[in-house]
Amino acid sequence: xxxxxxxxxxxxxxxxxxxxxxxxxxxxxxxxxxxxxxxxxxxxxxxxxxxxxxxxxxxxxxxxxxxxxxxxxxxxxxxxxxxxxxxxxxxxxxxxxxxxxxxxxxxxxxxxxxxxxxxxxxxxxxxxxxxxxxxxxxxxxxxxxxxxxxxxxxxxxxxxxxxxxxxxxxxxxxxxxxxxxxxxxxxxxxxxxxxxxxxxxxxxxxxxxxxxxxxxxxxxxxxxxxxxxxxxxxxxxxxxxxxxxxxxxxxxx
Amino acid sequence: xxxxxxxxxxxxxxxxxxxxxxxxxxxxxxxxxxxxxxxxxxxxxxxxxxxxxxxxxxxxxxxxxxxxxxxxxxxxxxxxxxxxxxxxxxxxxxxxxxxxxxxxxxxxxxxxxxxxxxxxxxxxxxxxxxxxxxxxxxxxxxxxxxxxxxxxxxxxxxxxxxxxxxxxxxxxxxxxxxxxxxxxxxxxxxxxxxxxxxxxxxxxxxx
Numbered sequence: 001x002x003x004x005x006x007x008x009x010x011x012x013x014x015x016x017x018x019x020x021x022x023x024x025x026x027x028x029x030x031x032x033x034x035x036x037x038x039x040x041x042x043x044x045x046x047x048x049x050x051x052x053x054x055x056x057x058x059x060x061x062x063x064x065x066x067x068x069x070x071x072x073x074x075x076x077x078x079x080x081x082x083x084x085x086x087x088x089x090x091x092x093x094x095x096x097x098x099x100x101x102x103x104x105x106x107x108x109x110x111x112x113x114x115x116x117x118x119x120x121x122x123x124x125x126x127x128x129x130x131x132x133x134x135x136x137x138x139x140x141x142x143x144x145x146x147x148x149x150x151x152x153x154x155x156x157x158x159x160x161x162x163x164x165x166x167x168x169x170x171x172x173x174x175x176x177x178x179x180x181x182x183x184x185x186x187x188x189x190x191x192x193x194x195x196x197x198x199x200x201x202x203x204x205x206x207x208x209x210x211x212x213x214x215x216x217x218x219x220x221x222x223x224x225x226x227x228x229x230x231x232x233x234x235x236x237x238x239x240x241x242x243x244x245x246x247x248x249x250x251x252x253x
Numbered sequence: 254x255x256x257x258x259x260x261x262x263x264x265x266x267x268x269x270x271x272x273x274x275x276x277x278x279x280x281x282x283x284x285x286x287x288x289x290x291x292x293x294x295x296x297x298x299x300x301x302x303x304x305x306x307x308x309x310x311x312x313x314x315x316x317x318x319x320x321x322x323x324x325x326x327x328x329x330x331x332x333x334x335x336x337x338x339x340x341x342x343x344x345x346x347x348x349x350x351x352x353x354x355x356x357x358x359x360x361x362x363x364x365x366x367x368x369x370x371x372x373x374x375x376x377x378x379x380x381x382x383x384x385x386x387x388x389x390x391x392x393x394x395x396x397x398x399x400x401x402x403x404x405x406x407x408x409x410x411x412x413x414x415x416x417x418x419x420x421x422x423x424x425x426x427x428x429x430x431x432x433x434x435x436x437x438x439x440x441x442x443x444x445x446x447x448x449x450x451x452x453x454x455x456x457x458x459x460x
Binding site: 015018019022023026030033034035038039040041042043044045046047061062063064066067070075076077079080081082084085087088089091093094095096120122130131132161162186 | 299438
């Protein structure tokens, strides 16, 4: 009986294991990195029919988000404005009304325009939850979660892109501990608001009004604590009785 | 083995090059890894759909019909207009700012003039009116700073200060001159709140 297996087969099993292990590691690494909304959705920047510049309108001109997104405080859906809203400023004889960039607007609104069709402007939706996830804008903006927490600094974006992942674990991170993402309601559309911008006396006075505690007691309790979004948010969370749901049926209903 | 790792290394480099880093800008619709039930047979607000002839999900009521839960305008049914969110209009003073052909003075019974109303009006004024009319209502909004369009009304001069509440309400509703109508974006009650804030701006200016 000679050797059935030649000498080189001694290490074959080990080599195969090493190769498969290396291959598997690479596949898993690629999947870990890219099979997530952090990769597939963040950075989505579609071309819009009109190159609307948020950094100009919301940033430089300081227009409130709600001038156009009117229903965000009352509806689950934050609406794209009707062409009529654009027409308020960009109508015939008004701001930049003959700019070639506004061609789709003229087609939709200007009845005296030769290419008038009356067709709505076909804006491309960027942020979209899957159809099995229920998200309500109004409950968030009415309880101190600003636009910026989910959409990023839109007031600095010449072209809007998908800035945060909007993945389920990302939602849950905030639902488990929302304090750092809460702010007073009158700053809800002020996207570059920081804890330092808050008028402390007014804040404590309003807080005292809501909770029934005394202003001095509240201030004394916070003595020595770092003034931060977390601290402000913790107060608001208590005052507003915010208990974000974490059960499945909260969003999957 | 050596060959395997060489090929693997090339494959890894090629893959990294192909997928690129997270957060890179792209314009094609995002790739959906598990599209199960992402797109269901239901309509979401403002979606488009091939189902209807005009490709829109939001359909107007069929001519001559009234949707369930709504009432006919101009039929004396102003009951539901007290709602904070009503946009539709009947022909009451609350909805039009007019009694017949005349602009009314004062506020309709559906609206209580108090600090809360003026504060609400201030907030809404700053959202919808300041771009053109300015923070103080003097017509020097940010638009006049950048673009030479025909002058915007100075809301705190003697002429506008003399206008009755109903006429200011009606101007917000229907627009005037270059100003467009705001009846589609500001609910009826908020329009009255803005009127109350404009009135307080005028009072503060001494006119």
